[in-house]
Amino acid sequence: xxxxxxxxxxxxxxxxxxxxxxxxxxxxxxxxxxxxxxxxxxxxxxxxxxxxxxxxxxxxxxxxxxxxxxxxxxxxxxxxxxxxxxxxxxxxxxxxxxxxxxxxxxxxxxxxxxxxxxxxxxxxxxxxxxxxxxxxxxxxxxxxxxxxxxxxxxxxxxxxxxxxxxxxxxxxxxxxxxxxxxxxxxxxxxxxxxxxxxxxxxxxxxxxxxxxxxxxxxxxxxxxxxxxxxxxxxxxxxxxxxxxxxxxxxxxxxxxxxxxxxxxxxxxxxxxxxxxxxxxxxxxxxxxxxxxxxxxxxxxxxxxxxxxxxxxxxxxxxxxxxxxxxxxxxxxxxxxxxxxxxxxxxxxxxxxxxxxxxxxxxxxxxxxxxxxxxxxxxxxxxxxxxxxxxxxxxxxxxxxxxx
Numbered sequence: 218x219x220x221x222x223x224x225x226x227x228x229x230x231x232x233x234x235x236x237x238x239x240x241x242x243x244x245x246x247x248x249x250x251x252x253x254x255x256x257x258x259x260x261x262x263x264x265x266x267x268x269x270x271x272x273x274x275x276x277x278x279x280x281x282x283x284x285x286x287x288x289x290x291x292x293x294x295x296x297x298x299x300x301x302x303x304x305x306x307x308x309x310x311x312x313x314x315x316x317x318x319x320x321x322x323x324x325x326x327x328x329x330x331x332x333x334x335x336x337x338x339x340x341x342x343x344x345x346x347x348x349x350x351x352x353x354x355x356x357x358x359x360x361x362x363x364x365x366x367x368x369x370x371x372x373x374x375x376x377x378x379x380x381x382x383x384x385x386x387x388x389x390x391x392x393x394x395x396x397x398x399x400x401x402x403x404x405x406x407x408x409x410x411x412x413x414x415x416x417x418x419x420x421x422x423x424x425x426x427x428x429x430x431x432x433x434x435x436x437x438x439x440x441x442x443x444x445x446x447x448x449x450x451x452x453x454x455x456x457x458x459x460x461x462x463x464x465x466x467x468x469x470x471x472x473x474x475x476x477x478x479x480x481x482x483x484x485x486x487x488x489x490x491x492x493x494x495x496x497x498x499x500x501x502x503x504x505x506x507x508x509x510x511x512x513x514x515x516x517x518x519x520x521x522x523x524x525x526x527x528x529x530x531x532x533x534x535x536x537x538x539x540x541x542x543x544x545x546x547x548x549x550x551x552x553x554x555x556x557x558x559x560x561x562x563x564x565x566x567x568x569x570x571x572x573x574x575x576x577x578x579x580x581x582x583x584x585x586x587x588x589x590x591x592x593x594x595x596x597x598x599x600x601x602x603x604x605x606x607x608x609x610x611x612x613x614x615x616x617x618x619x620x
Contacts, residue, residue: 231262266298314346333613364528393529394550417598418534449480454523460569514539540586560584
């Protein structure tokens with residue numbers, strides 16, 4: 218049988234025209250897979266239902282503005298609506314997602330797209346919903362775990378029980394790092410169904426640009442520049458980067474911290490910088506499109522990732538691909554990325570003093586930027602793409618030679 222593998226990607230974590238960076242790591246892996254030419258994919262990415270797109274309703278209105286169907290980078294994406302109920306939404310979300318998505322999936326099948334495999338991303342609620350869909354439709358299922366789904370949500374009894382059921386139902390589970398698959402192994406899931414497929418990095422999008430030129434274009438001086446990139450929430454640890462600045466400034470008085478991202482903690486973080494007296498050395502850049510981040514990575518001396526939980530953080534390899542070494546918390550999958558060979562430094566405990574000491578260690582013995590880039594080049598997407606092709610081909614009953 219000579220045809221491409223047909224996959225249905227199912228996840229609430231997928232970019233859209235209103236939120237173009239929402240779940241971009243899921244889209245990136247899919248785009249790399251599609252480059253193989255061996256796979257055909259449609260995406261069902263449900264969004265919460267809300268009755269009005271009036272901007273006065275804030276974040277909810279943005280979800281309402283998402284089109285019901287769109288094409289992104291040549292990929293057909295459907296956005297069915299699902300009810301997200303206050304207070305009980307966490308436990309009802311899997312069933313609500315599955316019921317809302319089923320008509321959209323049936324529509325794709327009626328249009329002639331009879332897929333071979335359900336490729337779900339994020340174990341809860343998405344993976345549980347996908348397990349329901351796969352059962353109703355009689356299709357094999359793969360669920361990819363990405364971080365907080367397995368290192369945070371299992372502390373809640375009902376979600377944990379539902380994830381256990383989905384993990385037993387799934388024909389395959391994929392983890393972006395070994396630590397995530399160790400969780401499922403601890404649940405008694407057959408190791409033959411557990412697969413580690415790390416995220417790669419787009420070495421064309423993320424490449425070193427001349428540091429001095431980037432600093433000039435971004436309006437920066439020649440002082441040591443540190444970046445902290447990500448959503449402005451507690452888990453990402455931007456507050457620790459700010460709290461480390463007083464100690465760092467004692468040894469590097471001209472150092473500057475640039476925080477790239479936006480989110481609910483913005484004003485609190487600004488107040489923290491003022492209270493510590495470092496507001497003149499901390500700048501809040503705001504959200505930056507993914508394709509423009511290479512300018513900041515290339516300008517920076519180092520990236521800080523002080524997260525409390527991460528599966529496999531894309532920013533680590535993105536920064537290293539641009540020549541910037543990394544200082545990061547020693548958690549979950551991060552030690553699989555930031556090894557001694559990377560030129561970066563891991564720190565623990567997750568405290569400002571430990572972060573400051575790690576930054577001082579790095580700045581005292583900076584690796585060559587070309588060596589950092591060379592290390593990142595070992596993390597192309599090719600290996601992950603080939604692993605997906607082998608897995609999805611087996612689940613679909615198609616060999617690689619027949620695709």
